[in-house]
Amino acid sequence: MSTRSPARSVRGRRGDRPSGDDREGAILATAERLLGERSLSEISTDDLARGAGISRPTFYFYFPSKDAVLLALLDRVVTEADEALDRVPDDLASDPPTYWRGCIAAFHETFRAHRPVTLACAQARATNAEVRALWARVMESWTLLVVEAIECERARGAAPPGLPARDLAVVLNSMNERVLHATFAQDGPSVAERDVVDVLLTVWLNAIYQTTTPPAEA
Amino acid sequence: MSTRSPARSVRGRRGDRPSGDDREGAILATAERLLGERSLSEISTDDLARGAGISRPTFYFYFPSKDAVLLALLDRVVTEADEALDRVPDDLASDPPTYWRGCIAAFHETFRAHRPVTLACAQARATNAEVRALWARVMESWTLLVVEAIECERARGAAPPGLPARDLAVVLNSMNERVLHATFAQDGPSVAERDVVDVLLTVWLNAIYQTTTPPAEA
DNA sequence: GAGTGAGTCAACAGGGTGTTGATAGACGAC
DNA sequence: GTCGTCTATCAACACCCTGTTGACTCACTC
Numbered sequence: 052m053s054t055r056s057p058a059r060s061v062r063g064r065r066g067d068r069p070s071g072d073d074r075e076g077a078i079l080a081t082a083e084r085l086l087g088e089r090s091l092s093e094i095s096t097d098d099l100a101r102g103a104g105i106s107r108p109t110f111y112f113y114f115p116s117k118d119a120v121l122l123a124l125l126d127r128v129v130t131e132a133d134e135a136l137d138r139v140p141d142d143l144a145s146d147p148p149t150y151w152r153g154c155i156a157a158f159h160e161t162f163r164a165h166r167p168v169t170l171a172c173a174q175a176r177a178t179n180a181e182v183r184a185l186w187a188r189v190m191e192s193w194t195l196l197v198v199e200a201i202e203c204e205r206a207r208g209a210a211p212p213g214l215p216a217r218d219l220a221v222v223l224n225s226m227n228e229r230v231l232h233a234t235f236a237q238d239g240p241s242v243a244e245r246d247v248v249d250v251l252l253t254v255w256l257n258a259i260y261q262t263t264t265p266p267a268e269a
Numbered sequence: 270m271s272t273r274s275p276a277r278s279v280r281g282r283r284g285d286r287p288s289g290d291d292r293e294g295a296i297l298a299t300a301e302r303l304l305g306e307r308s309l310s311e312i313s314t315d316d317l318a319r320g321a322g323i324s325r326p327t328f329y330f331y332f333p334s335k336d337a338v339l340l341a342l343l344d345r346v347v348t349e350a351d352e353a354l355d356r357v358p359d360d361l362a363s364d365p366p367t368y369w370r371g372c373i374a375a376f377h378e379t380f381r382a383h384r385p386v387t388l389a390c391a392q393a394r395a396t397n398a399e400v401r402a403l404w405a406r407v408m409e410s411w412t413l414l415v416v417e418a419i420e421c422e423r424a425r426g427a428a429p430p431g432l433p434a435r436d437l438a439v440v441l442n443s444m445n446e447r448v449l450h451a452t453f454a455q456d457g458p459s460v461a462e463r464d465v466v467d468v469l470l471t472v473w474l475n476a477i478y479q480t481t482t483p484p485a486e487a
Numbered sequence: 488g489a490g491t492g493a494g495t496c497a498a499c500a501g502g503g504t505g506t507t508g509a510t511a512g513a514c515g516a517c
Numbered sequence: 518g519t520c521g522t523c524t525a526t527c528a529a530c531a532c533c534c535t536g537t538t539g540a541c542t543c544a545c546t547c
Contacts, residue, residue, distance in 0.1 A: 074525090092396055095503065106527050111505065174395035176456070177388075178310055187457035194458045213481070218468045221458045225451060226444035233443060238394070239405035240412045240439045250436045257475045263431070292494085313534065324496050329536065 075113050077103035082120045086167035091121060091175060118179045124168045125182060129189050132161040136193075143200055144207060144268040147260070150200075152252050158193075159231060159248050166235045173232055190228070194220045201259055207268060210260050223255055293331050295321035300338045304385035309339060309393060336397045342386045343400060347407050350379040354411075361418055362425060362486040365478070368418075370470050376411075377449060377466050384453045391450055408446070412438045419477055425486060428478050441473055 081102030085094045096117055100110040114120050139153035162169045176183045197220035204210035213219070230251060233241040242250050256263045299320030303312045314335055318328035332338050357371035380387045393400045415438035422428035431437070448469060451459040460468050474481045 090396060096505085097503085105525090107504090108506080108528080109526050112525065116505085170395075174392075177392035177395070178308060183456060190457045214468055214471050218460050218464065219472070221451075221460055222444055222448050222468055222472055224458065225447040226440055229443040229447035230440050233439075238401060239408045240442065242436050242439055246436065250432055250440055253432050254437070254440055254472075254476045257479055258472045261475055261479050314536085315534080323494090325535090326497085326537080327495050330494065334536085 074103055074105060074109075078110065078113055078120060079123060083124060083165075083168060086171050091117065091171045118175060118182070121168070121171055121175055121179070122181050122185065124165075125172045125185055128161065128165045128168055128172075129185065131165075132158060132189070135161045136196075143203060144209075146267055147204065147209065147265045148252065148256060148263070151255050151259075152248065154196075155227060155251050155255070156248050158227065162231060163235065163244075170232070170236055190224060194224055197224065204259065204265070209265050209268075219258060223258060226254065227251055292321055292323060292327075296328065296331055296338060297341060301342060301383075301386060304342075304389045309335065309389045336393060336400070339386070339389055339393055339397070340399050340403065342383075343390045343403055346379065346383045346386055346390075347403065349383075350376060350407070353379045354414075361421060362427075364485060365422065365427065365483045366470065366474060366481070369473055369477075370466065372414075373445060373469050373473070374466050376445065380449060381453065381462075388450070388454055408442060412442055415442065422477065422483070427483050427486075437476060441476060444472065445469055 078099055081099050082094070085098060085102065094117070096110050097107045099117065099120065100107045103110070114123075135157040136154065139150065139157055141150075143150040172182055172186060176186055194217070198216045201210060201216040201219060205212060205216070230242060230247060233239055234244055234247050253263055256265065259265075296317055299317050300312070303316060303320065312335070314328050315325045317335065317338065318325045321328070332341075353375040354372065357368070357375055359368075361368040390400055390404060394404055395401075412435070416434045419428060419434040419437060423430060423434070448460060448465060451457055452462055452465050471481055474483065477483075
């Protein structure tokens with residue numbers, strides 16, 4: 052520090068010290084990078100601090116804990132997933148398989164793009180109430196969307212009555228969650244990454260319509 | 270120790286000190302009891318040792334780590350699940366829904382009976398390679414059984430062709446795993462404990478047969 | 488009655504988390 | 518120009534947890 056030229060102190064918007072936002076971003080980036088190499092429990096706050104170029108106590112100036120960093124990462128991924136879902140064309144009645152496929156693929160692609168964060172969150176959910184709550188909120192909103200879609204399809208006669216729509220929506224969602232996790236983590240029996248969306252779609256169609264070729268609207 | 274009566278030392282098979290098996294059993298029992306109250310990461314080796322009436326270093330005489338205790342508990346549950354599955358009557362062709370229901374219920378009941386261990390293992394799987402491997406082994410053997418059953422049903426014309434039997438078996442199994450976990454843990458959207466087996470069964474039948482009333486053999 | 492082997496634990500070493508209190512620098516107020 | 522104040526920083530600390538070491542007890546031999 053004593054060797055730094057005083058002239059440099061006027062360079063840039065706020066002097067030569069990185070701003071708080073830079074530090075926060077650096078911590079998040081470090082976390083996402085390290086999660087690609089090892090699990091959150093194997094990453095110390097010291098690793099995160101050093102990766103961001105600060106000391107461990109300073110880390111606590113930006114985040115209350117390691118888990119809070121993960122929560123912030125999850126929040127970004129969840130926002131991305133919501134946006135991807137919004138971009139799915141709303142053509143359920145005119146082309147059901149394409150609609151459902153679009154929804155399943157939106158989740159698949161978003162979480163695949165952030166595989167390390169996804170896997171770390173799935174793990175942290177067991178111990179971290181905030182991660183659990185956020186994840187549950189996402190699953191709940193997606194469940195409500197599916198419930199509504201199933202009820203529309205039943206109302207127009209495309210899907211037969213059967214299980215309560217909510218029970219059906221919950222188990223299909225759960226299937227997707229676990230299957231995508233297994234595929235990403237290569238943990239236990241899993242489906243090839245290339246096929247996973249189509250396999251899931253087929254089960255969804257059979258569960259909802261009892262056929263993989265449901266009728267389009269008249 | 271100095272106040273213990275020497276006369277007691279001849280009581281019982283091996284004197285007044287509990288045997289190694291007793292201690293090991295006491296550690297396992299303590300672990301299963303404490304897992305009903307809090308997660309494994311919130312249980313210290315000291316808690317397990319004290320619960321079994323020994324000091325922490327002595328705990329390490331019996332188990333190399335906390336995780337090894339969980340693995341031993343999982344091993345017992347897995348054995349139980351295998352036995353329950355063996356007791357399911359082998360009447361697939363003569364009454365498909367009953368057969369599949371029996372299989373699903375066997376898992377449901379075994380893991381429900383050891384809910385804390387099940388939930389702890391699902392969590393530990395993320396960090397503990399041995400738990401992960403044992404769990405994957407169980408899922409794999411159950412998957413193979415399902416693959417074989419699906420192929421039988423297709424061969425006799427009861428189930429239509431479609432997805433590769435293995436992909437179908439993997440995703441249906443994954444669904445059960447995640448749904449049962451959510452039901453046990455009350456974590457996120459879940460199905461009522463009372464209904465869960467029937468809801469799962471319905472999806473299985475639709476996915477395999479495209480109907481909930483598959484034909485029995487002629 | 489010396490040896491053996493299972494069982495036990497106080498004390499230690501090491502690594503992690505989260506907190507405290509002192510400090511350094513930028514910046515507006517006066 | 519200096520004086521508070523606010524942001525940002527970190528050495529040092531307190532504490533908890535894990536796993537190891539080495540000495541000890543004690544029943545059971547031969």
